[in-house]
Amino acid sequence: MLRIDDLIIGFDKGLRTLFAPARSQRPQPGAHLPEAELDAAARAHAAALMRVNHCGEICAQALYQGQALTARDSRAREALEAAAREETEHLAWTERRIGELGGRKSVLNPLWYAGSFAMGAAAGLLGDKWNLGFLAETERQVVSHLEGHLEGLPADDARSRAIVELMREDEARHADTAVDHGGAELPAPVKSAMRLASRVMTRTAYHL
Numbered sequence: 001m002l003r004i005d006d007l008i009i010g011f012d013k014g015l016r017t018l019f020a021p022a023r024s025q026r027p028q029p030g031a032h033l034p035e036a037e038l039d040a041a042a043r044a045h046a047a048a049l050m051r052v053n054h055c056g057e058i059c060a061q062a063l064y065q066g067q068a069l070t071a072r073d074s075r076a077r078e079a080l081e082a083a084a085r086e087e088t089e090h091l092a093w094t095e096r097r098i099g100e101l102g103g104r105k106s107v108l109n110p111l112w113y114a115g116s117f118a119m120g121a122a123a124g125l126l127g128d129k130w131n132l133g134f135l136a137e138t139e140r141q142v143v144s145h146l147e148g149h150l151e152g153l154p155a156d157d158a159r160s161r162a163i164v165e166l167m168r169e170d171e172a173r174h175a176d177t178a179v180d181h182g183g184a185e186l187p188a189p190v191k192s193a194m195r196l197a198s199r200v201m202t203r204t205a206y207h208l
Helices: 004-019 040-070 074-100 109-125 128-152 158-180 188-207
Strands: none
Touching: 004 040, 004 109, 040 074, 040 109, 040 128, 040 158, 040 188, 074 128, 074 158, 109 128, 128 158, 128 188
């Protein structure tokens, strides 16, 4: 049963995710590397890709917060909350890198957050095995998405690439953890719908 305290805490987390600077316990990957001398087009492209990644982390925060709110098993909730904490670090890294590249965050972040939170809460209401299965599939698709960004980022942009590479490792581990905790394999139509929603978000966030 949902408690009013949980709803208040969830609302506070949402405001912090959207409007407060994210903080990281780990140092930003690649911060020690020299800044690449990119031309204007390459810099704008790298900033746009990092904006997409930042938007993805906003969505991840919302998903996990919604899922944790409605999860029934304490182990499932702990796994979701642990993943959310690590995603906060990704949020901080991408936010900082966007600033370094002279870019901006997506103006649609509140919309992405609201939609993802609703999806996460709905997944949690279906039961923990589907909740964790949704987490696992989300992370698998994020890994694929990040691999595409490693191909698309300018080859000389070592600082951005270091961030994306470590994010990819973390996301793959989150997927494995969700399966280890009993996550079920989602039906193919659900996976396809998730990929479609992801494409809409990434293509829009690249520009907005």
